[in-house]
Each structure stands twice: as structure tokens, then as C-alpha cells.
Amino acid sequence: MKPKKVYEKQPDSFKFSDKNLEIAENILKKYPKERKKSAVMPLLYLVQRQNENWIPLAAMKYIAKYLSIPYISVYEVATFYSMYNLSPVGKYFVQVCTTSPCLLRGANKIVDICKKNISSNQSQVTKNKLCSWTEVECLGACVNAPMMQINESYYEDLDEQDANKIIKSLLEDKPLKSGSYRNRKNTAPENLNNLNGGKIA
Amino acid sequence: MPKITINGKELEFKNGMTVLQACELADVEIPRFCYHEKLSIAGNCRMCLVEMEKSPKPIASCAMPAAEGMNIKTNTKLVEKARKGVMEFLLANHPLDCPVCDQGGECDLQDQSLYYGFDKSRFNENKRTVRDKYMGPLIKTQMTRCIHCTRCIRFATEVAGVPEIGAIGRGENMEITTYLEKSMESELSANVIDLCPVGALTSKPYAFEARPWELKKTESIDVMDAVGSNIRIDTYGWEVKRILPRLNNEINEEWISDKTRYACDGLLKQRLDEPFIRKNGKLIKSNWDEALDLISNKIKNIRPEKMAGHVGDLVSLESIFSFKNFLTDLKIENFDFREREMYLNSSDKINYLFNSSIQGIEESDLILLVGCNPRHEATMVNARIRKVYANRKIPVYSIGNPGDLTYEYNIIGENTDVLRDIIKGQNSFSKKLLSSKKPIIIIGETALELKSGAYIFEELKEFLRENNLINDNWNAFNILAKNASTVGAIDLKFFNIKENNNFIFFDKLKNNEFELIYLLGSDNLRFNKNDTFVIYQGSHGDRGAENADVILPSPAYTEQNGLYINLEGRVQECRKASYPPGNSLEDWKIFNLILDKLEKELKNKNYQKIKELTLNNIVNFSKIDSISKNKITINKKKECDFIHEKIEIKKIDYYFSNSIARASKTMSDCRAIVSKQFKNGTTI
Numbered sequence: 002m003k004p005k006k007v008y009e010k011q012p013d014s015f016k017f018s019d020k021n022l023e024i025a026e027n028i029l030k031k032y033p034k035e036r037k038k039s040a041v042m043p044l045l046y047l048v049q050r051q052n053e054n055w056i057p058l059a060a061m062k063y064i065a066k067y068l069s070i071p072y073i074s075v076y077e078v079a080t081f082y083s084m085y086n087l088s089p090v091g092k093y094f095v096q097v098c099t100t101s102p103c104l105l106r107g108a109n110k111i112v113d114i115c116k117k118n119i120s121s122n123q124s125q126v127t128k129n130k131l132c133s134w135t136e137v138e139c140l141g142a143c144v145n146a147p148m149m150q151i152n153e154s155y156y157e158d159l160d161e162q163d164a165n166k167i168i169k170s171l172l173e174d175k176p177l178k179s180g181s182y183r184n185r186k187n188t189a190p191e192n193l194n195n196l197n198g199g200k201i202a
Numbered sequence: 203m204p205k206i207t208i209n210g211k212e213l214e215f216k217n218g219m220t221v222l223q224a225c226e227l228a229d230v231e232i233p234r235f236c237y238h239e240k241l242s243i244a245g246n247c248r249m250c251l252v253e254m255e256k257s258p259k260p261i262a263s264c265a266m267p268a269a270e271g272m273n274i275k276t277n278t279k280l281v282e283k284a285r286k287g288v289m290e291f292l293l294a295n296h297p298l299d300c301p302v303c304d305q306g307g308e309c310d311l312q313d314q315s316l317y318y319g320f321d322k323s324r325f326n327e328n329k330r331t332v333r334d335k336y337m338g339p340l341i342k343t344q345m346t347r348c349i350h351c352t353r354c355i356r357f358a359t360e361v362a363g364v365p366e367i368g369a370i371g372r373g374e375n376m377e378i379t380t381y382l383e384k385s386m387e388s389e390l391s392a393n394v395i396d397l398c399p400v401g402a403l404t405s406k407p408y409a410f411e412a413r414p415w416e417l418k419k420t421e422s423i424d425v426m427d428a429v430g431s432n433i434r435i436d437t438y439g440w441e442v443k444r445i446l447p448r449l450n451n452e453i454n455e456e457w458i459s460d461k462t463r464y465a466c467d468g469l470l471k472q473r474l475d476e477p478f479i480r481k482n483g484k485l486i487k488s489n490w491d492e493a494l495d496l497i498s499n500k501i502k503n504i505r506p507e508k509m510a511g512h513v514g515d516l517v518s519l520e521s522i523f524s525f526k527n528f529l530t531d532l533k534i535e536n537f538d539f540r541e542r543e544m545y546l547n548s549s550d551k552i553n554y555l556f557n558s559s560i561q562g563i564e565e566s567d568l569i570l571l572v573g574c575n576p577r578h579e580a581t582m583v584n585a586r587i588r589k590v591y592a593n594r595k596i597p598v599y600s601i602g603n604p605g606d607l608t609y610e611y612n613i614i615g616e617n618t619d620v621l622r623d624i625i626k627g628q629n630s631f632s633k634k635l636l637s638s639k640k641p642i643i644i645i646g647e648t649a650l651e652l653k654s655g656a657y658i659f660e661e662l663k664e665f666l667r668e669n670n671l672i673n674d675n676w677n678a679f680n681i682l683a684k685n686a687s688t689v690g691a692i693d694l695k696f697f698n699i700k701e702n703n704n705f706i707f708f709d710k711l712k713n714n715e716f717e718l719i720y721l722l723g724s725d726n727l728r729f730n731k732n733d734t735f736v737i738y739q740g741s742h743g744d745r746g747a748e749n750a751d752v753i754l755p756s757p758a759y760t761e762q763n764g765l766y767i768n769l770e771g772r773v774q775e776c777r778k779a780s781y782p783p784g785n786s787l788e789d790w791k792i793f794n795l796i797l798d799k800l801e802k803e804l805k806n807k808n809y810q811k812i813k814e815l816t817l818n819n820i821v822n823f824s825k826i827d828s829i830s831k832n833k834i835t836i837n838k839k840k841e842c843d844f845i846h847e848k849i850e851i852k853k854i855d856y857y858f859s860n861s862i863a864r865a866s867k868t869m870s871d872c873r874a875i876v877s878k879q880f881k882n883g884t885t886i
Contacts, residue, residue: 080372
């Protein structure tokens, strides 16, 4: 995995919204007072949700102050975990799984589609700021390979056509529904008779 | 005590020890990179793997607590294989640039690869490279060489108290960095160079200067402040190439301040190598005969009351002693060592020492700073206070605002009134102070320089004595001396004080009563020169020499043997590491030459005798390198005037505090950066 780049154009300040401040207070309650620095991870995630799915440096400083820990400790955590975005992503953030099972089932074709339709480089936002994509390691949905995650939803059992349709729908800001694209129910087996001889839905 | 078996040998260990420490007890050396005695345990280098019976895998001995009945083996095939494996991974990405690396010859990785390294690499991929980071004028970085032991991160966070270094990214992409690409804001920053087990962090001023095996090493004492840190001076020919710390748990542990370490390039610049004489307003190079003739003629023609002597901040005991003898031989009574009017009561030895001792700080349960900034006045004392603060969270209070001290403290007040209230028990702090068992009160020179300095000193001491905080077991009363020569000068009674007047020398100086002033390495004394004939004897052409009519060159602290007393009252030996430039002469020889010209009898004709006599004259001296117990006598209480004043702690020009530091390029670089950050407001 390549190291994450910190975005050049940083906002000057960051503040939790009133609603998120309340959530943050509740998060703090989960930890003993003298160990409140443990809350750094959920708080970073909260920032990411408030700030269009990425974490600016100002927010890291804000959290450092909020938890009274050194700024560098927050920075270390934010750069360590791959799911914290340090530069802006599109409104629809596509994460394509390219670990072995997905790759065997044709994930590289989905990657090609992303390259063609969204941007030739990873983490590059389209001009209309609707979409960006990146390759990720296993998302734990190997049974439904190949798959991708768009924002917080999984799109599974894809083939080239489905992927193409989904990406195009994103670019038009009319996202298709998530879930299996072969009408499977969760991870249930396909084309198998049930004990009574009937088909499993 | 519990027992552990190491390589078949059974031995006892203390509870709380790690396996690695127990192995050291058994004289078994364990290779390590990340483990360091003075830092917290990280356990991430895996070099210290040992075999433990009943454990399926080798264990990291630095992080494993030793337990009763453990059976540890360190010389088995498994251990060797494990360490070789770790070493191969470390070397996979480590560049093979030892020939151009400054760490070469004293590199842990180099040494250990001799035992555990393979002769060739099986790593066929490209080696990783990492962009070098900017860490200020002292630390040169070559981050590709980094093996991620995180010692520097732990040092900055735990010891220096400036959490500015961190590890970003993960796995192969992990990098050590300071977040703003700026220098570390600490007076201890350069210690990370010693800590770095590889050549990732090396010394910038020392870059490509010498190899460790070419250097002559001399164990000595630092004189940049009154702490007397133990140092090792590395010289190449005449030049002092670098200064490194020596382990002394009673004083500096394993660290030294940046000034101690890097002011040494000032020893090569601005040096006085020949006698100079002022002719028509200009200082002209001269020779000893001419200079001595001029001085002896002047001395002959001026009455002793009109002459004065002053010693500077870096002068050794022997020099002070022979200077005092020289002055008394000439019947001169006006001499002093103080740079400003500072209250002094030398009747008792505990009156001018850091009585709790530096190691004693670790036992204390409350610290009160009175008008001092230990971070700049005695960096290693501050490091020790921070250590106690970090370990036990003891409360630290201050009267006067010293600024950032790298730990949290409460300012009780900024006026002398607060102190009076505490002494009279009218402040809520008195209760806290009296209920603590081992408090430490540190009085800085700033407080003693106040008009009510005498009041603060006498009343505070009396207050502590009455409340039994000055007793044979614990002495809470501490004076923080600023200069290396201060305690020695007081011990040798190098001052002119009468019962009713503490500042005879300064009063006469202000009234321009002196026709001749003899400055011995004294650069920080301010006075109006007018027609006064000024003799400057010292090593550097600095503030003192600027005003002088005659300059006599003498060696710096690395170039002559000398004794120093540190602020705890510990007598230590500073040893000669190199030779002074040009025609410099030792201080005592110069005094003898002048006396000879004046046809006086020479009492002390060799160094050994002077040293012996000096030691005899030290109050309550027992042994070199140790503190002697001082008797506590009860003197009649002096009545002193109280004056309402603000205790303003002056900002010390830390990197420019003495003539050697002022001549040093490295120190002026550091100073420029600090003042720039101060102006930009980027200081945090």
C-alpha cells in the first residue's frame, strides 16, 4: 500500500457540529477519564463523517486539543490506518477489493472500468466531485466476489456490465441499489436445490 | 528473592526486572536496538529474542517480565537462528553505505551484524528509500538508514518533554518525522543522536569530521552551567571534535544539554593566542615581555584600594585560588565573582548549595521554584524535575513566571508579597508545603538579585528551619547557581562582603573608584570603562576583551586541568584534552610571572601544590566526585527589609550565555532559529 498523501489545500479550522459534539461526549464516556486518549480512533471517524469523508489537519489538531494529547499522536494514528482519508474523496467513494478471491473472480476488470470512467489514478476526484476510487485489501465479502464498497454499502457478485452500470449511475448522481447483483440473498448458496427439491431463492 | 535460571546458571533477581535485565545480572549480553535503560520499553526490534523453556517460540527478553523458575537459554541454535532472521530483515532495507556513514565504527547495527549478519543479501527487490527530514541545525538525518527502533520518539516524549517526533504510516512505509519539519524545541534534542543505534540521526556539526577510532577521548566535566555534567571530550590533534555525555546517575544520567555538546566549536574561534596591548585605541598583537612590563608598571603606580579583580563564569578552582593569592599579595581587597548585585550569605555551606541534591529530586513530593527558570539555568536539573513529574505527577509550583518548562506547573504569584504571605502562613500554599514530607524549594539567582533578595533568602531559610524542613535527613533549601565557577568562588571566599554591606565591590564599581580592573575570564560584568585600565585574561576575544587595555591569553576549560564545584557542592575534575593555541599560558603561571616582575616572593610554583592547597581551602571537603554532608548551624536571624516587587524572571539568552558559546557557530544557528520561531509565533 502506498503511503497516504496529505492534501495540499487544507482548511484553516475545524469544529465538531453540535450534534457530533454530543456524540463525541458520549464516546468519551466509554473510556476511563485518565485514558481518554483511547477515544482518538472513534473521534477521527466522527470527523471523517462530518467532513465529507476526509480528515483535514486542522481536525487532527482539534482532536489533539480535545483529548489533550500531542498533535503528533493523532497524526500517527490517522496515517497508520488505511480507512482514514487524508485528502478529499468524491461524494461516492468507490473502494474496489483486489485481494486474491476477488482478483480471481475478475476484480481487475472492475479496476479497469474505474480507471476508464472515473479517473486514471486512484484517489483522484472527478471534475464534478461526485466520484473517486481506490483499490483496497480484503473487505471480507469473499463469498460474493468480486465486490466493491461505495461509501458504506457493499455491491456484490459483480460482472463487467454491472460494474459499468453502477459506476455510470454514480457519475450521474443516481446511485443504483446496493447488495448482490445476481439476486442472491446475502451469502446463500446459488443453483442448489434445497432439501425438498425446490430451488433456494 | 525469586530465582531465574540463565544458561543453566541459577541466580536471584529483583521483582519487576525483565528477562533482559536478569540476563545482564548473569553477565550475558543480549543484542538490542530498541531497548534503552532510561526509556520505556517498546519491544519492536525483536533483536533480543531468547529461548524460554516451555515456550513454543523465542521471546523478546526486553519486554518479558522475569518470573520465578524461568529457564532462559541464550546460546542455543534456536536463539541464533532467530536473531539471524531478525538481522536479515533489518538489513533487507538498510543501505550498504557504511563507508560514508558517520555512525561507522560506533554503530550498533554494524557491530551486531558482525555476529548475526549474513555475508550476502537474499533480498532481490528494490530497497526502500525515505526522504530526509529537517530536524534543525544540530541533527543530520539520513532516514533511509532508520530501523524504526523508536528510541528518538520515546526520548522526545518521555525525557525531553516535547512530543514532536512521531512515526507515521505503517509497515514498509513507516517514517520517523517531526510534524512541521522544524527543529526540536528542546535543550536536550541532540541526545537522540547518541540514542540512535544506526546512522539515521547523526550530528550535523560533526558530519564527516572524523572517525571514532581516530579520536583521543578524555573524560572531563562540563562548565557551561553549574550542574557539572560528566562529559567525554573527543579530540583530533588540537581540535575538540565533539563532546559526548558520560553516564553519571547522580548528575546528568546519560544526557547532556545541547549547549554542553555543541558549544565546543567555539573553542576553535575567536581565540586569544598572543598578548595584546591597546595602542592609540587599537588592540595590537604584542608579546609577553611587553605586556607584563606594562602591567607591572601600572600595578606599581596605583594604590591597592584603587585596584579590583573579577572572575568570570568558567574559571576553575585553582585559577580562582591563585588569583585570590595574587590579589592578596598585592594587598588588593576588592574582588568579586558575581555578575550583578546578588545577595550572598556565605556563613554556612548550605547557604549556597543545591542541598537536596539532583538525585534527591526523585524522592521529593513537592517542588517550589522561586524566581528561577531551571530549563535555561540548569537544564539537567530541569530534566530531572520533569522525570519525577512524569513518573509520579508530583505538584510543581512557581513564584514568578518562567515560561515553558516542558512540564505543567502552577504559578502561585508573581510578586514578593506572595512569598511573605507563605512565610507568615497567610497563604493557602503554606499548608501544602508544610504537609509534604520532602519538599524542594529552589531559589534562583533572579530572586536573590531583587532588592528584597536578602529578605527572601533569610526569611525563607528561617521558615524552613523552624518547620524542620532543613534537617540531617532532608534539606528542602536549595540555591540554583547559574555559573560553573559560582560555588567554587564562594567556597574560596572570592568576594568582599561586610556585615552591613553586601555589595562593596559593586558600589565602588558604580562610583568609578577603580583605576585598574583585572578580569579573569570575566565577560558578563557590566561597568563604565572611562579611564580605568582593564586587564583581561582569558581564552576568547569576547565582551571582556573588547574593553581591555591588555589581553593575556590563557587556556579554555578543555585545555587545562581544573577543579570545579557543581551546584550540589560536588568537587569534580576537568581534565586537559588538548593544547591551547599560540602562546597561551596557564592562569597560575601568568600570576607568577607578574609577581616575578614586581619582585615579590613566589609561593606556589607548581600545579600539584596549588591543587592541594585549593582542596584544603574548600569548606567541608571530603572526596572528589562526592557530596559531603554539611552541618546545619543555627545563626542569629538577620533582620531584612521587605520590599514589594515583581519577580520577573529574565529571559536568558540560553545559546549565548558565555564566551565559548558566543564564539560557536552552531550555537548562533540555534539561537537564530529560536528567535525566528519566537517572532513567527510558531512556538507551541
